[in-house]
Amino acid sequence: MSEDVKKFLYLNRKAPYGTIYALEALEVVLIGAAFDQDVSLAFLDDGVFQLTKGQDTKEIGVKNFSPTFRALGDYEVTKLYVEKESLDERGLSADDLQEIMYEDEDDDWAEKPSIHIVSRAEMADLIADQDVVLSF
Amino acid sequence: MKFGVVVSEGPYTHQASDTAYHFVVSALEAGHEVPRVFFYHDGVNVGTRLSVPPQDERNIQEQWTALAKEHEIDLVICIAAAQRRGMLDENEASRQGKDANNIADGFRISGLGQLIEMGIQTDRLMTFGD
């Protein structure tokens, strides 16, 4: 990796729909993907609600943007870290989250999961390893 | 040191844009550089030239405009967030068929790429929001 590549972390701590932060964070991720930086997404606290299965916004009249997470692999955004403690606190497990896959070009395009469930301590390490943290 | 600054809440309702302003003033006084401030989410509303706060209150837009002029700070309003919220410059207003524009002097509308570029080109990215 060249020296002008920075580690960017998108820190997602808010639930979708009640406020626009989650949607507009995703818009930054999609645009930012064109800059060829080393991008990771972190989901902790209420941010884990962004990735749940079965979101249906028809009756609230707001666009359901949850399918966009499944397209992130096409943008080479393949590292989504979800905090286990945040899931546990909310009565959720990994099974409640969407399946998000990407094709690994370095491994004969094998399909691999983008979501990694990490502990709070690992999340702290992830944050400490970044050059730029964008908070939402 | 170069600081990039993100303001992600609107003026008056939230303190975020005030805190960001005081941070930038202090950073400049300390000899640091602040090449760009990026306004996102409701933060785009800081850049309207049509706000008329009571005379005994600060005028947040005017504070930023004056600071940007003095120190050549690039005040960038995110175009996607701005269009949602009715913030248009002259070009956008005409392109979208709208009859008015409202971007204040010293601010410009541009894309989210400017935020990423700021993250790449500065030493520290500071976010002020809610």
Next chain:
Amino acid sequence: MSTLHTVNKSPFTNQSLLSCIAHAKAGDAVLMIEDGVYGAPAGTAVADALAARAGEVSIYVLGPDLAARGLDAGRILDGVNAVDYAGFVDLAAKHDRAVAWL
């Protein structure tokens, strides 16, 4: 390599301060700003949680926000230090990255 964390929410409204201090690493700094400064006084329901990390994490509070809210700088938790905006800038420069717990 260390991080400056900023918290701008009252700890009595949401979990941002507690989440922040749970993710801060030894050598990091936490700065309470805006409504975050309500976390600074001694004798609150979050004081023990803050004090428990105050040894390995440096904890600061933004003085102008304390003053604005009529909080007595003399009543803040032991080990929490007040800084002004210039001190905020110094903290941001001194640490390698800034993380806002919005």
